[in-house]
Amino acid sequence: MTTQEALFKYTLRLSDTSLILAQRLSEWTSKGPFLEEDLALTNIALDILGQANSLLEYAAKTEGKGRSSDDLAFFRNEREFYNTLLVEQPNGDYAQTILRQCLIDNFDLLFYQELAKSKDETLAAIAAKSIKEITYHVRHTSSWVDRFGNGTEESHTRIQNALNELWRFTDELFEMNEVDAVLLKEKIAVDLQAIKPLWKKQVDAILEKANLKLPETVFMQTGSRNAKHTEHLGYILAEMQYLPRMHPTAKW
Amino acid sequence: MSNAVDVEKNFNSKLEKNDFVEPKDWMPENYRKHLIRQISQHAHSEIIGMLPEGNWISRAPSLRSKMVLLAKVQDEGGHGLYLYTAAETLGISRDELLGALHTGKAKYSSIFNYPTLTWADIGAVGWLVDGAAIMNQVMLQRTSYGPYSRAMIRICKEESFHQRQGYEIMCRLSFGTEAQKEMAQDALNRWWFPTMMMFGPPDKDSPNSEQAIKWRIKRETNDELRQKFVDRTVEQAEFLGLTIPDKNLKWNETKKGYDFSEPNWEEFYNVIKGNGPCNKERLEARNKAHSDGAWVREAAMAYAEKKKENILAA
Ligand SMILES: [Fe+2]
Ligand SMILES: [Fe+2]
Ligand SMILES: [Fe+2]
Numbered sequence: 001m002t003t004q005e006a007l008f009k010y011t012l013r014l015s016d017t018s019l020i021l022a023q024r025l026s027e028w029t030s031k032g033p034f035l036e037e038d039l040a041l042t043n044i045a046l047d048i049l050g051q052a053n054s055l056l057e058y059a060a061k062t063e064g065k066g067r068s069s070d071d072l073a074f075f076r077n078e079r080e081f082y083n084t085l086l087v088e089q090p091n092g093d094y095a096q097t098i099l100r101q102c103l104i105d106n107f108d109l110l111f112y113q114e115l116a117k118s119k120d121e122t123l124a125a126i127a128a129k130s131i132k133e134i135t136y137h138v139r140h141t142s143s144w145v146d147r148f149g150n151g152t153e154e155s156h157t158r159i160q161n162a163l164n165e166l167w168r169f170t171d172e173l174f175e176m177n178e179v180d181a182v183l184l185k186e187k188i189a190v191d192l193q194a195i196k197p198l199w200k201k202q203v204d205a206i207l208e209k210a211n212l213k214l215p216e217t218v219f220m221q222t223g224s225r226n227a228k229h230t231e232h233l234g235y236i237l238a239e240m241q242y243l244p245r246m247h248p249t250a251k252w
Numbered sequence: 253m254s255n256a257v258d259v260e261k262n263f264n265s266k267l268e269k270n271d272f273v274e275p276k277d278w279m280p281e282n283y284r285k286h287l288i289r290q291i292s293q294h295a296h297s298e299i300i301g302m303l304p305e306g307n308w309i310s311r312a313p314s315l316r317s318k319m320v321l322l323a324k325v326q327d328e329g330g331h332g333l334y335l336y337t338a339a340e341t342l343g344i345s346r347d348e349l350l351g352a353l354h355t356g357k358a359k360y361s362s363i364f365n366y367p368t369l370t371w372a373d374i375g376a377v378g379w380l381v382d383g384a385a386i387m388n389q390v391m392l393q394r395t396s397y398g399p400y401s402r403a404m405i406r407i408c409k410e411e412s413f414h415q416r417q418g419y420e421i422m423c424r425l426s427f428g429t430e431a432q433k434e435m436a437q438d439a440l441n442r443w444w445f446p447t448m449m450m451f452g453p454p455d456k457d458s459p460n461s462e463q464a465i466k467w468r469i470k471r472e473t474n475d476e477l478r479q480k481f482v483d484r485t486v487e488q489a490e491f492l493g494l495t496i497p498d499k500n501l502k503w504n505e506t507k508k509g510y511d512f513s514e515p516n517w518e519e520f521y522n523v524i525k526g527n528g529p530c531n532k533e534r535l536e537a538r539n540k541a542h543s544d545g546a547w548v549r550e551a552a553m554a555y556a557e558k559k560k561e562n563i564l565a566a
Contacts, residue, residue, distance in 0.1 A: 023310060026309045026310065026322055027310065029302070029306050029309060029322065029325050029326070029329075030299075030302035030303050030306035030325060030329070030537075030541070031306075031537070031540075031541040031544075032541065032545065033541070033544070033545025033546075033548035033549060034545055034548070034549055035299070035329060035332060035333055035336070036333070037545075037548070038329055039326055039329050039330060039333070042322065042325070042326040042329070043326065045322060046319065046322055046323060046326065049315075049318065049319055049322060050319065052315070053315045053316075053319065056315065069315055070314050070315055073315055074313070074314075093544070094544075094545070094548050146555075147551055147552055147555040148551055150555055150558065151550070151551025151552065151554045151555040152547070152550055152551050152554045154547050154550070154551070155547060155548070155550070155551030155554075158547070239310050239311060240310060240311065242311065243311055243313040243371055244313045244314070247313075247429060247431055247432065249429060250313075250428055250429045250431070250432055251424060251428060252313040252314040252317055252371075252421075252424055
């Protein structure tokens with residue numbers, strides 16, 4: 001695998017994760033639990049969609065085959081998407097959405113802080129820009145996990161259920177393959193195994209404060225590094241892509 | 253303490269001098285009531301308006317259009333927030349206002365009871381609906397009640413973006429493929445008359461207008477605004493190569509404006525009564541969001557209470 005090929009795949013992994021997450025988060029827009037929170041979550045969705053857009057533009061450029069960012073977003077199939085399984089999981093109730101987001105925000109903060117040091121200038125710049133946004137996201141979602149964990153009995157049950165449901169998708173965030181190996185050598189990629197203990201420490205602290213317990217017997221799911229997904233992704237893409245695909249020559 | 257005659261004089265002189273009435277000022281009870289009704293209807297319209305447009309976020313056909321639409325729907329929520337806050341300065345709570353919306357007691361703009369069926373509807377809504385809203389809102393920037401006026405100034409800036417963005421979608425479709433052009437024309441056909449209704453019934457049937465103009469809660473009549481809107485929009489449609497679905501549309505040299513057909517006012521009153529194509533869906537969606545969110549709001553409240561107790565105990 002050449003550096004360029006690896007860079008393309010790596011960038012897709014990041015862009016797809018952001019794109020699918022933004023797609024999921026924006027399902028809440030106009031349906032939030034109260035107006036201020038509706039606006040706040042939509043804001044997070046917008047930040048993440050902006051990241052996806054920058055990353056897809058860079059992926060398109062890196063690939064160098066004349067495809068645009070829209071081509072990459074709307075004309076790839078289920079088996080060509082590299083987003084992590086966690087982000088494609090259904091929103092569930094607000095606890096599940098917040099918990100998913102909190103796990104990802106904490107990962108993203110560590111990840112993008114490292115990526116900001118990447119030898120690849122474009123990735124470094126995108127990362128640097130994202131850090132400020134993600135810092136706010138972490139604060140927002142972590143404080144909601146605390147509120148749910150220490151709020152009412154119902155909210156505690158809901159957030160604990162969310163953790164039980166989603167924990168099995170967290171190992172995958174740190175998986176590395178040939179793509180990482182190639183780019184680590186070039187000091188372009190982030191060493192995921194190195195940030196894993198830091199992430200675990202942060203998350204443990206949040207969960208402890210919220211009186212939450214990690215589920216005991218969890219079998220960790222995997223697949224997205226090879227574009228193997230849960231059944232949810234197909235439906236997300238069907239909805240997201242139908243219009244451009246129906247009018248393949250049209251400009252929007 | 254000034255007596256009743258003085259405060260009323262003071263209020264009237266503010267209206268005459270184009271000064272703002274502020275929350276702590278004395279105001280006639282009818283003025284307050286009229287304002288609460290008008291501002292909260294406007295706030296509800298922003299919130300309900302998020303639904304038909306939110307309907308297309310997941311299906312927006314390009315990354316850019318998805319970002320623009322998501323930001324727009326968020327703006328509308330922000331407008332709702334400014335307006336609820338302005339209404340609250342008149343001594344009513346957001347809970348009361350939302351309660352009235354959710355039980356179907358409060359009104360909101362009837363336009364949002366029409367469905368967004370195709371992507372072109374997102375263009376048409378921005379171009380026509382936000383366009384019509386701006387005509388109303390520009391006038392309200394100079395309204396007599398301070399908090400309302402200030403909210404409108406912030407809102408107007410964003411609404412004119414929305415209108416431009418909507419028109420941009422219409423441009424892309426109108427100068428695009430045959431199928432896109434058809435989509436654009438179909439959207440115009442469906443949104444034209446409902447948009448005309450946004451200015452309210454003809455002046456002769458609009459009992460509240462005269463008093464509202466005296467109070468500077470309204471500054472131009474329904475018919476004046478409708479005429480302005482038609483005159484401006486006809487040119488924009490011509491540029492797009494789209495046809496306004498009104499056979500009676502004709503330039504009138506004497507009045508220097510277009511003659512046009514009245515919308516079907518019977519339909520208008522029906523939609524207001526709750527019989528529009530989406531009244532039921534909109535109210536259900538609002539109520540579902542509100543009741544699904546109840547445990548979240550309760551948790552936040554319980555948490556805040558506990559924090560307070562801990563601070564007191566510490
Ligand atoms: Fe609006
Ligand atoms: Fe608005
Ligand atoms: Fe708007």
